[in-house]
Amino acid sequence: MLSVRNLKRLSIGPVDLDLAPGEIVALVGPSGMGKSLLMRAIADLDPNEGEATLNGQSRASMTAPEWRKQVMYVPAHSGWWADWVEPHFEGAMRSRVIELLQRLGLESTALGWPVANLSTGERQRLSLARALALNPKVLMLDEPTSGLDTDNAERAEALIRRHAAEGSGVLFVTHDAAQASRLGERVLRLKDGQLFDEPVTPQPHEAPS
Amino acid sequence: MTGVYIQLNYIDLVLASVFLLLAGGLSVALKLGLEKSLGIAALRTVVQLTLIGLVLKILFQMASPWWTGLAAITMIALAGREASARQGLKLRDGWSYSIAATALLTSGAIVTTLALTTAIRPEPWYDPRFALPLLGMVLGNTLNGVSVGMERVTATLKREREAVEARLALGHTRREAVRPYVREALRAGLMHIINAMSAAGLISLPGMMTGQILAGVDPTEAVKYQILIMFLIAGSTAIGALMAVLAVSKRLSDDRDRLRLDRLKGEAR
Structure with a gap:
């Protein structure tokens, strides 16, 4: 569904990348190698060269907001533009939002919370919910569970799996090798600006240790 | 008199x-x-x-139109330089200067010319005794609004980078993403003239009016002039600040709706 060809951004690339519907791919590699930059470039958040298509439709043929609504990047550090949580979910169906919050272990009253009082883990889960609520076709997650405890990380992983099972592609960055092979059906390693397939030992879907 | x-x-x-x-x-x-x-x-x-x-x-x-025009252009060029020099964070490639000077030129020239040809009507309309002091007053105040507005929008976009990019990543347009910061910058840029108008006569006696009274003009006449000038200054500041702030926010984003802080240099003050 997502196809990236000859993507170049500063020290990265040219990179080719394919993501099938329902596929979950882990992106690993040392810090500073440009994993986030690669995702940002695919989302067209930074100037970059190369081709990207979604279900055959090229990125260049749509406006950037149209592209990003379908190929959505969720950064490791979430940004908040209003004082309260609720306005950040504008445009999403309320029932869907409430369901997502519950699946992530958050109370539905979270929508009425002030952003300034959110913990790191709450911010991370809310920013995941915020993206999932818009139902993107491709989800790119930058360390989606790095600030979460085991239970909440497990909930987040379950939700990511469910989203993929509904036909979306997921690309996620992780520094946790166990998570990469547990959640990822395929693992890609970014090294010296190039992507390499990493052998992966399939693991049963169970709670993260 | x-x-x-x-x-x-x-x-x-x-x-x-x-x-x-x-x-x-x-x-x-x-x-x-x-x-x-x-x-x-x-x-x-x-x-x-x-x-x-x-x-x-x-x-x-x-009283030559050419020399008066040259003096006016020089004043505008210097005001543009001043506005851009006050920016802690500058746009690369001279964009801060170009934006400030263009905003000052457009707003200052429109307002001053209109006031000379319709309200004050000296003979000839470009009479430097009227045109240059008027332009000076309009520019001096517009300069303030332009530089404060530019400084504010740049600093907030840099500070709120994560919030702006979160919106962009969720598919908001750049216009939606920067709107609150543009509004805040305009408010900051216009605060000075709004305060000046509110305080006029109560807390402060504006300089031009005071000058005319010292020169022997009847206070009620001096007041009329001062009100005219205040309106011109407010109009020019609003137009100039709006142009400059919108231009900066446009320059700090691009047509693929990205935030382009790489087009900045320097440190926020």
């Missing part, structure tokens, strides 16, 4: 400087280290104002 204009001689100026010398003396006594800055600033006032007095005298005598 209802009053008498009292001419000053140089002895009067020397007398007025006694208090400045006193301030300098205090600075030395209290080790404030301000005496040098005070002295240089005072000297600059004398030299700059004397020079501009001579230049204006010559320009008024010539």
Whole structure:
């Protein structure tokens, strides 16, 4: 569904990348190698060269907001533009939002919370919910569970799996090798600006240790 | 004219400087280290104002549209430089200067020309005795609004980078993503003139009006002039700040709806 060809951004690339519907791919590699930059470039958040298509439709043929609504990047550090949580979910169906919050272990009253009082883990889960609520076709997650405890990380992983099972592609960055092979059906390693397939030992879907 | 204009001689100026010398003396006594800055600033006032007095005298005598125009362009160019020099964070490749100068040129020129041709109507309309002081007052205040607005929108976009990019990543347009910061910057840019208009007559007697009264003009006439000037200044500040802030926010994003902080250099103040 997502196809990236000859993507170049500063020290990265040219990179080719394919993501099938329902596929979950882990992106690993040392810090500073440009994993986030690669995702940002695919989302067209930074100037970059190369081709990207979604279900055959090229990125260049749509406006950037149209592209990003379908190929959505969720950064490791979430940004908040209003004082309260609720306005950040504008445009999403309320029932869907409430369901997502519950699946992530958050109370539905979270929508009425002030952003300034959110913990790191709450911010991370809310920013995941915020993206999932818009139902993107491709989800790119930058360390989606790095600030979460085991239970909440497990909930987040379950939700990511469910989203993929509904036909979306997921690309996620992780520094946790166990998570990469547990959640990822395929693992890609970014090294010296190039992507390499990493052998992966399939693991049963169970709670993260 | 209802009053008498009292001419000053140089002895009067020397007398007025006694208090400045006193301030300098205090600075030395209290080790404030301000005496040098005070002295240089005072000297600059004398030299700059004397020079501009001579230049204006010559320009008024010539009353030439070309020389008046040249003086106006020079003033605008200097104002643009001042506005861009006040920016802690500058846009690369001279964009800060270009944006400030264009905003000042457009707003200052439109407002001043309109006031000269419709409200004040000197004969000829470009009479430098009217045109240049008017432009000076309009520019001086617009400069403030433009530079404050530019500074604010740049600093907030940099500070709120994560919030702006979160919106962009969720598929908001750049216009939606920067709108709150543009609004905030405009409010900051216009605050000065709104305060000045609110305080006028109650807390402060505006300088131009005071000057006219000192020159012997009837206070009610001086007030009319002052209101006219206030309106012109407010209009020009609003137009100039709006242009500059929108242009900066446009330059700090691109047509693929990205935030382009890489187009900045320097440190926020």
